[in-house]
Amino acid sequence: MMLTNQNPLLRELAARGEEMSFDLGGLLFNAAVDAQALAIVKCRDTAHLSSVIRVASEHGTPMAVLGGGHDLSGRGFVKDNLILDLRALSSVTTDSDSMTVTIGGGTLSGDLIENLPPHLVSPLGTVSTVGVTGLALCGGYGRLTSSLGLTSDTLERAEVVLADGTIAIASEEDDHDLLWAIRGGGSGFGVVTSCRLKLHHMPEVLISMHIYPMEHAHRILLLCQDLIDLHPTDLNLFMGFMTGPNGQPVLFVSPTWTGDRNIGEALVGDLQADKSALTVQNGWMPYKMTFDKEAEKAWPKGRNYSLPTQTVQRLDRETVEILIQAALNFTSPFSALVIHDFHGVATRIAPTATAFPLRSAHFVIEIISAWDGVANGQISDHLAWANAVSASLGTVSLPGGYPNLLSPHEGERARQFFGGSAERLKAIKSRVDPDDLFRSATGRIPT
Template identity: 40%
Template sequence: MSVTSVLRQRLGERLVTTDDDGFADARKVWNAAVSTQPAGIARCADAAEVSRAVHAARELGLPLSVRAGGHDWAGRALRDGGLVVDLTRMRGVRLDTAGRTVSVQGGATAADLLTVTAPHDLVTATGVVSSVGMAGLTTVGGYGALIGRHGLALDNLLDADVVLADGTHVTAGPDDDKELWWALRGGGGNFGVVTRLRYRLHELPVILAGMLMFPVAEAAAVLAGYAEVVAEAPDELTVMCGFLPGPDGRALPFLCPFWSGTDRSAGKKAVDRLRSLGHPIVDQVVPMPYLGALAMFDGNVSAENHYLLRSRWFPEMSPAAAQALIAGADTLPSPYSALIINRFHGAAARVDPDATAFALRTPHQVAEVIAVWPPGETPDRPRAWADSVVAALDPVALPGGYPNLLGPEEDERARASYGPNLDRLLAAKRAYDPDNVFASAVPALL
């Protein structure tokens, strides 16, 4: 009996294989450059089906991978000849308004969560793109617009249900399986399939947010001013910066403030100070719903394009870091590519580094070097550009890097990100997944 036949017996109609008409669409991930061909995709509807899929893969000796929200640039959600545990149909959201918590299934995106909570003026810490899955974001970190006031996404996680490598179901939380709870908050999908996550919610009826874009000639002044602003910024103010392609294809410096405080006048002052750093040619900072703020970046994502990401952590926007970024912006390889700088500060920086697997708790910046090219073009020039930008940042970079932005060939760098927490994380991996079933997780620990 063939592997496909055995999988069909185990998984029934949930299984999609290479012989099925819908396979090509089912195997797609966000990055169209990923061409990995799994043997089958188990489109699970609940934790019991996830458990059956894990058992089936292990019985047949198939490589296993997990697709949660599907926003996968590095192709870790797919393994050649393997079985994909696909959670993209598990997107349910359950709100507890009285307790100010929300539970989501493992495939839910930020938009899924906020669509339910926002009508009640409640939010949790997410990334800055609404289509990103909450499980993949949270288990590795979760930089975002509320990081200063409410911390990383993982700092807002209250507990999680996990299907382990042997197919058993467990709950990880402060009072349940504390070691798994510690490891899940930063160690990624190395320990099992996260089928449910429960988050703390915060009241936020509106956020002052938007885009300020400046002329190319003002890039150095804008980045220098940004460094001064964020060095003394209150928790309520988180500012992204970087370079986005303008109408003529040249990269324009931008600032994207997020003011989450209740004092609207203080927020206006903060934004006015950012405006004063140059002469904005785009000024679209207005009060808006939190979900609307995330939607600002959704338009930059196309499932048809090919993507390659590089990343570095660095402590501050020093003159050397700014010079490296400006040089990279001057040689942008396509009108789709970008340089995005996220800020880590405030509440996130006050968490004890030992409290979660995520260890870097001092204020810092994280650079996303996003190289994009359309189908039919070669990746040589975008790849060379991305590599040159991070090489220029290396003299000022911190050890490691944000694992969600590092590729499989950078697993050693990703492991270095955990610093003194790495040994404990490796011990958790050996305890919960000794056979390395989840070998394609972020980052590979064994």
């Protein structure tokens, strides 16, 4: 309460009877983040959020949004920020006739997939506790990217509370520029309280999971590149390295097939028939079954994480060798390398059609260093491993990086990523947030 008495904004919010909290414990996924904030305000609906933003704007107070809390950098949780808690704005309304779904700004991926009809899908990420809106604002790679595009590519309309508290509609008919910006351009343009996403008819997908020992990793990853070259649209590959049950690193390869049943089953059969493979999953199933909450426990909320990323054009011999050496040198049994593919349908969208300009085929590689306290080695060792792997991959990587996963200190990489989109994004930002009150946003381009 002392903080409330000392800060004019907090005094005003308290006088209005706002529900505020100063307890930041457990809000963020990454325990390595030193979470701070001016206060957290629980927002009930769009009108309430608008009024809170208006007051904060009048005081010139910077703001950030809490949705799923999965920003690994926790960039919004700094001492001067008023945190707008959107978790109560969770809703899912499906319109099967128009093949769309409208969701609240605090809706998690798991909430969405559980409430969709079984034959309709929305391409999402790979973790059920990630907020859909935050995922979409910077892109959204997942198991259906090659077949259906990024999450941001499905965004048709959004209700956005701007920095002065006014409400804008981002759509082709109302504010085309704002819609363009929030389709992959980051979260710094306002607070999305609801959005409409395009749905696709897809009753089943073919999913399998194969584990390979390290001595076969080089051959299998080159094979995976060949398979994607042959099937860039129907085949999505989620793969990488993790520590196996015996404490040694292993390669995992998990195809998602959306095309002809016979071709898909033959492809999976070939992966399964490899003498080195251990197959732990294989079959046709609804897309929502790709979200495995038990598997997600391998990287739980509350653990310490460092997650640099790099983007490579292909899984060639040099890249594969860097990945194998990185896995052999894991400093923690919780660390991993995760590879997301981007091919097919996602590459057919023009680079200028949305703010997400990288439309050539590529892979995003997450370098996940994870540890519990210091029991698994010194923290500096884990950070040094992640940074060294990132530097090695940087020698074969494309410029820039995936904005959703760039740290607040990688603004220049964000600028490189957006390239020709950067100036248009900065112009739209100046229009909707001239005082830069949403300055802790993902995808931030240095001024």
